[in-house]
Amino acid sequence: MSRIKSAHFLLHLFSVIQVSVSFVSTRLFPSKWSRPYSSPLASTVIIIENEGACFEKTGITRELQWDSVSKPIPIRKEIELLESGVLVQRGEFCKVHGDRLQEVKEECQYLGMTLPQGLLIRRQLMVSKIIQSGWKLKNQKNLVYIVGRFQNQGCALLELSQEMDLPPVSLLRAMVAERVYEAYPKMFERDRKRIVKSIISEKAPENVGKFLTDYEISELQIAKQYDVVGYSEETATPVLWEEALYTYLDEQEINYVSEEKLRDADMKITPDCLILDDCYINGQLIRWMDVKSFYGSGLRENTHFTNSLKKQLGKYESAFNEGGAVVFKHGFSSKLRDKNPSALFLDAGPLVDNMEFNGEENL
Numbered sequence: 001m002s003r004i005k006s007a008h009f010l011l012h013l014f015s016v017i018q019v020s021v022s023f024v025s026t027r028l029f030p031s032k033w034s035r036p037y038s039s040p041l042a043s044t045v046i047i048i049e050n051e052g053a054c055f056e057k058t059g060i061t062r063e064l065q066w067d068s069v070s071k072p073i074p075i076r077k078e079i080e081l082l083e084s085g086v087l088v089q090r091g092e093f094c095k096v097h098g099d100r101l102q103e104v105k106e107e108c109q110y111l112g113m114t115l116p117q118g119l120l121i122r123r124q125l126m127v128s129k130i131i132q133s134g135w136k137l138k139n140q141k142n143l144v145y146i147v148g149r150f151q152n153q154g155c156a157l158l159e160l161s162q163e164m165d166l167p168p169v170s171l172l173r174a175m176v177a178e179r180v181y182e183a184y185p186k187m188f189e190r191d192r193k194r195i196v197k198s199i200i201s202e203k204a205p206e207n208v209g210k211f212l213t214d215y216e217i218s219e220l221q222i223a224k225q226y227d228v229v230g231y232s233e234e235t236a237t238p239v240l241w242e243e244a245l246y247t248y249l250d251e252q253e254i255n256y257v258s259e260e261k262l263r264d265a266d267m268k269i270t271p272d273c274l275i276l277d278d279c280y281i282n283g284q285l286i287r288w289m290d291v292k293s294f295y296g297s298g299l300r301e302n303t304h305f306t307n308s309l310k311k312q313l314g315k316y317e318s319a320f321n322e323g324g325a326v327v328f329k330h331g332f333s334s335k336l337r338d339k340n341p342s343a344l345f346l347d348a349g350p351l352v353d354n355m356e357f358n359g360e361e362n363l
Helices: 001-026 077-085 098-111 116-131 138-150 157-164 166-185 189-200 204-211 215-223 237-251 258-264 300-320 335-339 349-354
Strands: 045-049 054-056 059-063 256-258 273-281 284-292 324-328 345-348
Touching: 045 256, 059 204, 077 116, 098 116, 116 157, 116 300, 138 157, 138 166, 157 166, 157 256, 166 189, 166 204, 166 215, 189 204, 237 273, 237 284, 256 258, 284 300, 300 324, 300 345, 324 349
Parallel strands: 059 273, 284 324, 324 345
Antiparallel strands: 045 054, 256 273, 273 284
16 A cells, blocks of 8 residues: 555656646746746856847856046036036037137036036037927928028028027928928828938938029038037947947956847847846946947936936846946936936946047047
């Protein structure tokens, strides 16, 4: 009888083990999700995966010391710089030169800030200004007035820009968008936007010649020289800044996945760097890193940027369930750091040695 009970017990135990193993090997969430999980029977932990790729922790613990090259800027200094009136002036959307550049430089030096910090705050303020006043270009009454001043009265774009306090290229873009709509009323909006973009960038001669006169082409080219908000050409600076981070991590022999490889794997959440090691920077565990080639302002007037950053960091933390670090090339505001306590805020630090900073005196 005892042998029969023993046999039943072993059979029951074997069934339990089968069920347990089956449960452990079954993922507790859809494969498209990007939430980390670990299996009691697995030697690795998956950080993120989808149907085509999977990235796992190495189990290696690394510790790095990130020495800052500057201190966070107190918000009161940013406010003083803003209230000085040297950053943003009516009808001015170009880079500052000569006396204007010197004016900004001296105010920055007085407040203990660098010139690039001041110029980057200025650019962010101009962008925020355009976002807040963008309704002017969507208002049909305003658009009729702009068209009348430019086409009928021969008012130059720069003069009209000063009058309306709007970027000169944005003014012409609004007029071109209206012409494209009238020419292709049944076309998808995204396709019309592509045509407008090709005209403003002058990369499609057939569209430029169809929608702009020679005089308007001349006005467009002049406007581009005085507008860094309504029109800006892509630069290699952000890419070079990412490369500086990768070079540093390679030197420290850190195992990571670059943004490009994450995109190739069709991952939806793609920071500049996903760290596979258990990497501690200044004592804080860092699973991901993102580099910013600008200054992290904390001004209320730059809410567009601060909210966008907060939303982005929230996506990273939700996807990887662990904190990360943001590296600001030109430093950051103490207020911006305090508003995002879960992320480690870093300045250029050791990346300075891997990145050329010259030629950025007038951003």
